[in-house]
Amino acid sequence: MQVLRKLLFPISLIYGLIVYLRNRLYDLGIFSSKSFSTKTICVGNLSVGGTGKTPMIELLVKSLSDTYKVAILSRGYKRKSEGFLLSTSSTSVEDMGDEPFQMKSKFPKVHVAVDANRRNGITELEQKIKPDVILLDDAFQHRKVKPDFTILLTAYGELYMEDWYLPTGNLRDTKGEAKRANIIVVTKCPSDISKLERDSIRVKINPKSHQKVLFSYLAYNKELKGAEASLDSLKGKMVTLVTGIANPAPLEKFLLSEGLKFEHLKFKDHHFFTAEELEVLKEKECILTTEKDYVRLKDKITKLHYIEVKHEFLEDGMELLNTDLQQFMIKVS
Known part of the structure; x- marks a missing residue:
């Protein structure tokens, strides 16, 4: 390569x-x-x-x-909708894209919109939200x-x-x-x-x-979300790390430093999982994923943990x- x-x-x-x-x-x-x-x-x-x-x-x-009063405007990469879209409680991750959907899920009071045309998106937010x-x-x-x-x-x-x-x-x-x-x-x-x-x-x-x-x-937060657990509680289990992010290397390094043993299934950034891939994941004993991947998997997979990350x-x-x-x-x- x-x-x-x-x-x-x-x-x-x-x-x-x-x-x-x-x-x-x-x-x-x-x-x-x-x-x-x-x-x-x-x-x-x-x-x-x-x-x-x-x-x-x-x-x-x-x-x-x-x-x-804060609003977020994103392109909504790989979303399955077009034009300007303002997130509501019924908007799906497929409509918004994973990252905007993640932010709306975490901050429900913040207005999150997607539009590839940033000028139009800002204009729409000014008219509809007045942030x-x-x-x-x-x-x-x-x-x-x-x-x-x-x-x-x-x-x-x-x-x-x-x-x-x-x-x-x-x-x-x-x-x-x-x-x-x-x-x-x-x-x-x-x-x-x-x-x-x-x-x-x-x-x-x-x-x-x-x-x-x-x-x-x-x-990284050692208290896992989704199926709540501590990172330490996963030690000794058959853990499958599932990532569809641009660079999972820092997460891999952190988990190894914490003594966690895992297999790693890597997918492309913003990957939407196929039915066949989901069937494979359903057979896994314990899945750990990122917050961005979690919003694409949460309604389709059980035994699913995600790890939060922030800048310090x-x-x-x-x-x-x-x-x-x-x-x-x-x-x-």
Whole structure:
């Protein structure tokens, strides 16, 4: 696979040029980027693959929803509906897509909508909901909308500065577009990453004067949900780990560090399970999955546990983020 990606290097040069020219057309105003009266916060990345966007959106919801009326707008990747859709109690995961459905399930009082056309989605939310702030999930490259505040995520070990354009690498946008971010978060760090290494990464990122660089790691909840149990209670059982996420490696590493033995059935990101696959899973003694996968499996499989994950910031990162968010909300209002 790596050899094939290297052979496709000429295509990555063409892709990189196209992305660069597109961004220049937006910068020059030849392509229009629209601002909205409602405050917007964008969470995104420059690369394909998992950087922890959904846990970051959830963190923002927790930080803002006690004070402000919050709405979330996502594309709803691989959903089976079209156009704008505002989630209700009867909306299915197939209609919304797994990540928006997960967020609506976790935060029922927050308005969650999907629309591939972000401009239209924001307009619909303004008309129907009138939120104080709209969180734009995975919208960094959608330059038809000009967000008011932007959080750029990049995963430790897969930093955008050290990556290359698709299909040779994983970059889907130009590295220089990081300049548009207010905050850059290096996610999925080791929890014990040294100050020396953090400083080295900051030098590589070379942030602009208006930018903060923060560091976070993934914290897994040992108290499992779904079929509630503790992680320790699964030790000694025949556990099947089922994942349909972009990068399950951090979860695998965590479970192994906790002494859990398991077989791992890996599926593609946002995978909707076939009838045949579900029959295989029903024969398993004990299934552990992610929260995102759980919303696609919960009504179809019993003996199903899921493990929650969230961002924990190193240093005073959480305080810095909250301070910037509160200043932004006051300043724009």
